[in-house]
Amino acid sequence: MAGKGGVGKTTVSAAVAYLGAASGLDVLIVEVEGKSGLPELFGRDDSLAYEEAVLLEAGEAGPGSGAVRARTLTPDDALVEYLDGRGLGKISRRLRTTGTLDVIATAVPGIKDILVLGKVKQLEVAAAASGSPGLIVVDAPAAGHAVTFLSSAYGLIEAAAVGPIRSQALEVSEMLSDPERCQVMVVTLPEETPVNEAADTAFHLEDRASVKLTPIVVNGVWPRVTLPGRLERERYGLSPEEAARIEAAVEFRLARQDLQAEQLSRLASLLPLEQVQLPYLFNVDLDIEATRTLALELGRQLERPQP
Amino acid sequence: MTERSTLDGLLSRREVVICAGPGGVGKTTCAAAIALHGARLGLRSCVVTIDPAKRLGDALGVASLTNEAHRVDIDPPAPPGGGLWALMLDTKSTFDEVVTRYSASPEQAQAILSNRLYRNISGVLGGTQEYMAMEKLYALHSSGLYDLIVVDTPPTRHALDFVDAPGRLMRFLDNRVFRLLMSPTRVGLRAIGAATNLLLRAVSKVVGGAVVNDAVAFFTAFEGMEQGFRDRAANVSALLSDPRTGFVVVTTPRREAVNEAIFFADRLAGSSDRVDALVANRMFPSFGSLPAVMTAALTDVPGQLDVPDGDRTASNLARSDVEATARILTDFEQISSKEESHISELAKRLPGTAIIRVPFLAADVHDMGGLDEVQKLLFAVS
Known part of the structure; x- marks a missing residue:
């Protein structure tokens, strides 16, 4: 999942996970920034940790549905695991406390990203080997950084990094470029700046990270209401004050609705990608109800016959 | 609705205003609108933007990175003596300027500027952009050219805060492990200790010896400049805690954004009482219930x-x-x-902080006309 901050990337990640579970897959959500409002979207109030936590039990999304689990996977976590796996567990703490990790990460840009992606790959391979391949949803860093994140493997391969990091990068690039294993969903809002950034991100991801893109998700689209005709005040017995505020509300809705429609068509002309439009939810706070509503809508639109 | 608060009075108390808050909430717009208000009050007012949305950047005349402030035409023009300037921070060249200024010789500066590790710093090391924004602020403030400087801050999702940024960069530049390694004559090889050796050997094994060499070269080139940097960071920190500097936390009323704003405000309030206001941007208007x-x-x-x-x-x-x-x-x-x-939850958590509600406008702010509108809403100008 890739998108600029504030576009609802976490909300859409939750909806994708819910949809996956509802179609019988076991889903794991990986949060790479270590901080997230994800549990609330499944009606839980615990915060995410390195250990997997169940956000949705198997069967909760309908008969035969899978479970949704979630965990954090920060670069520090990934490094500790990586070193542990090589018998260097003892020094990993010192690497962090002495600031040596910062120095290495600055000297070798992309190394943190590759460690995180390497771990994701390991989780994917393990799930496939267990005979029940599920779905892993990675809540990637904010837009500009998502491109860096996903192209880190190629950067490191080109930089001819040595030994273990190079082979890690090669394996990650294999996973990323195989559409059967990995696809990237770009999330945006029907507003000018998010639309521009989403289009840039999508092109950069295809060019620099050679990933396949899913349809683009436009979050927060106001359901189009048929606007009422001009209400005749006398006919409804409205006071001038009532008539005026109704008119103001209708005008505001119309202005915003038109602005969104304009941005949606601009996105379509900038980016030759199928669009999925998720509704703005006026009536609910973001909780499991909202997640379910968005998941159903997402499923409905993804399954419609492609032209 | 509570009594309408505004930012009036802010500019009579502060010479520096820092706009902080989560990403995508309109920080740049608020910063520019505050600077615009300053200009209209007859102040020489400068806004430092980090990454403005394209059309807003165009409107401010800062479509590309410029470390020089550029005068923005405003209509109606500012009263005599006043004016609006804008710049878009170039982190890399700000850092380069600092290095050049503090190095003992052009050779030392060159050795640092061409080091691979140094070239990655501005793009990779967390907090560098924040720190350079503060450096630029310090330079603009001490130039004496402006009466008011308004700073937009980079969007952060991490607990990392620009207030900590000078400290983070100093810790990086002071790194003990590499310092010990590069000065065997002063410390004696044995003093490096088995633990440090093991650490560096492990590092070489995983990322290659070239990386360790690059790092050593970087810290060697940096030799002798730490004190200058430390003094500088202390000056920047002092400006941040000076009563002439105030903070405005910007958020939208979405739950996640509000949670982040609370976090920011807590962090800032911990060190001072200088959170001047909280701007709740893009609040949906209510048009009342159905008659x-x-x-x-x-x-x-x-x-x-x-x-x-x-x-x-x-x-x-x-x-x-x-x-x-x-x-x-x-x-x-x-x-x-x-x-x-x-928002009222936020208000409860921040007793005594003025909360300014800016409505979601029928159109987005991309031009000077939009900034005018936001300025009026922030300052209750009619």
Whole structure:
């Protein structure tokens, strides 16, 4: 999942996970920034940790549905695991406390990203080997950084990094470029700046990270209401004050609705990608109800016959 | 709704205003609107932007990175003596300038500027952009050219805060492990200790010896400059805690954004009482509830609406009008009360901080006209 901050990337990640579970897959959500409002979207109030936590039990999304689990996977976590796996567990703490990790990460840009992606790959391979391949949803860093994140493997391969990091990068690039294993969903809002950034991100991801893109998700689209005709005040017995505020509300809705429609068509002309439009939810706070509503809508639109 | 607060009075107390908050909430717009207000009060007012949305950047004349402030035409023009300047921070060249200024010789500066590790710093090391924004602020403030400087800050999702940024960079530049390694004559090889050796050997094994060499070269080139950097960071920190500097936390009323704003405000409030205000940007307007006469109409049986001619088609049409009106008003009322509850939660957590509500406008702010509108809303100018 890739998108600029504030576009609802976490909300859409939750909806994708819910949809996956509802179609019988076991889903794991990986949060790479270590901080997230994800549990609330499944009606839980615990915060995410390195250990997997169940956000949705198997069967909760309908008969035969899978479970949704979630965990954090920060670069520090990934490094500790990586070193542990090589018998260097003892020094990993010192690497962090002495600031040596910062120095290495600055000297070798992309190394943190590759460690995180390497771990994701390991989780994917393990799930496939267990005979029940599920779905892993990675809540990637904010837009500009998502491109860096996903192209880190190629950067490191080109930089001819040595030994273990190079082979890690090669394996990650294999996973990323195989559409059967990995696809990237770009999330945006029907507003000018998010639309521009989403289009840039999508092109950069295809060019620099050679990933396949899913349809683009436009979050927060106001359901189009048929606007009422001009209400005749006398006919409804409205006071001038009532008539005026109704008119103001209708005008505001119309202005915003038109602005969104304009941005949606601009996105379509900038980016030759199928669009999925998720509704703005006026009536609910973001909780499991909202997640379910968005998941159903997402499923409905993804399954419609492609032209 | 509570009594309407504004930012009036802010600019008589502060010479520096820092706008902080989560990403995508309109920080740049608020920063520019505050600077614009300063200009209109007759101040020489400068806004430092980090990454403005394209059209807003164009409107401010900062479509590309410029470390020089550029004068922005405003209409009506600022009173004599006042004016609006804008710049878009170039982190890399700001850092380069600092290195050049503090190095003992052009050779030392060159050795640092061409080091691979140094070249990655501005793009990779967390907090560098924040720190350089503060460096630029310090330089602009001490130039004496401006009466008011308003700084937009990079969007952060991490706990990392620009207030910590000078400290983070100093810790990086002071790195003990590499310092010990590069000065064997002073410390003696043995003093490096088995633990450090093991550490560096492990590092070489994983990322290659070239990386360790690069790092050593970097810290060697940096030798002798730490003190200058430390003094500089102390000056920047002092400016941040100076009573002439104030903070405005910007957020939207969405729950996640509010949670982040609380976090920011807590961090800032911990060190001072200089959070001048909290701007709740893009609040949905409420247009009130459905008039009683229309509610009554909605509960009528279809086709039975009281319309003059009793014409069936006309009454159905009328009913759909009532329904659409109801839908629009209820949507706005629901969202607005939800947002208001998030904001009042925020208000409870920040007693004594003025909360300024800026409505979601019918169009987005991309030009000077839009900035005018935001300026008026922030400062209650009519």
